[in-house]
Amino acid sequence: MILVTGGAGFIGANFVLDWLTAASEAVLNVDKLTYAGNLGTLKSVQSDPKHIFARADICDRAAIDVLLSQHKPRAILHFAAESHVDRSIHGPAEFVQTNVVGTFTLLEAALAYWKTLPGADQMAFRFLHVSTDEVFGSLSANDAPFSETTPYAPNSPYSATKAASDHLVRAYGHTYGLPVVTTNCSNNYGPYQFPEKLIPLVIGNALSGKPLPVYGDGQNIRDWLYVGDHCAAIREVLARGRPGETYNVGGWNEKTNLDVVHAVCDLLDRLKAKASGSYRDQITFVADRPGHDRRYAIDARKLERELGWKPAETFETGIDKTVRWYLDNPAWVDEVASGEYRKWVEANYAQRV
Structure with a gap:
């Protein structure tokens, strides 16, 4: 059995569904x-x-201790995190609690559990920490992509808390010998993503006839990684990644935010056309996010060189699958768009008009 934290969130749930389809091994899914x-x-x-x-x-250390004792997983895959930059700007305390204190608590529980294992099981155990490329800060147009040796320079409360969690994981490997591995991924997209993130937000607003908010000039660049590719990479790192190592996971798809919004609009124009005009007509430029990083890019060659992984999806194939999934699953979107979410979106974007 493996233990997955945050397995009801976007990436975690995709991983759980993917794992249960591809593997015969059970999953203990822990989510708040x-x-x-x-x-x-x-x-x-x-x-x-x-x-x-x-x-x-x-x-909750006591709860984690009980789960580890009862189910005896061979690995912990740590997805659980607060992950939205705008939310971290408005309320950083929750990010410190979940991303820093939560990771520390989980590491303490994992270390205590790992020490009770027989020698062979200790050697085989893994603590796989799923992190982000945002810990590396911002790149200029001509900078080389982030590698595993790029110095950390987080610029938002979110990325600072993820950087702190990365350092804690590394320290527990170095100091205590806990077999840890860290992955740093680029921007994920795909099915089941919470609708505060760019792509599902644009799809939902477009279909509802609402403005499509684009921060600043829309030229901020991200590397886009289809979530199914990310799940495949994590499986490879869990199976064959070397303890103490970090692996960057990227899609080799650098796109400006405006390029992404245009791509979504063009697909919707083709798949669910409006009575008149284009969904591009709904694009509205709004005030930028404070400290908005200009460019992220991932060099994922180490993962390909050592473990043979590379993304199966291009941005064009991945965004087509994503838009079609949201069009085919309106009930999921309606269910997840709770009153709390709607109030937050209204507060966040109203002040940017």
Whole structure:
């Protein structure tokens, strides 16, 4: 059995669904079910005996200790995190609590559990920490992409807390010998993404006839990684990644935010055309986010060289799959768009007009 934290969130749930389809091994799915955690995503595995769900907070050491003792996982995959930059600007305390204190608590529990394992099981155990490229800061137009040796320079409360968690994971490997591995990924997109993020926000607003808000001049660049490719990379790192190493996971798809919005609009024009005009007509430029990083780019050659992984999707194939999924699953979107979410979106974007 493996233990997955944050397995009802976007990337975690995709990983759980992917794992249960591809592997015979059970998953203990631990999630606090905050606003971004949605059990509806996991309906298809609700009756699968290989999927065991436990509602618990990673900051609750006693609860984590009990789960580890009862289920004895061979690995912990740590997805759980507060992950939205704008939310971290408005309320950084929750990010410090979940991303820093939560990771520390989980590491303490994992270390205590790992020490109880027999020698061979200790050698095979892994603590795989899923992190972000945002810990490296911002690139200029001509800078080389982030590598695993790029110095950390986080610029938002979110990325600072993820950087802190990365350092804690590394320290527990170096000081205590806990077999840790870290992945730093670029911007994920795909099915089941919470609708505060750019692509699902644009899809939802476009279909509702609302403005499509684009920060600043829309020229901020991100490397876009299809979530299914990310899940495949994590499986490879879990299976063959070397303890103590970090691996960058990227899609080799640098796009400006405006390019991404245009691509979504053009697909919607083709797949669900408006009565008149284009969805591009709804694009509205709004005040930029404070300290908005200009460019991220990932050099994922180490992962390809050492473990043979490279993304299967181009941006064009991945965004086509994504838009089609949202069009085909309006019930999921309606269910996840709670009153709390709608109030937050209204407050965040109203002040940028």
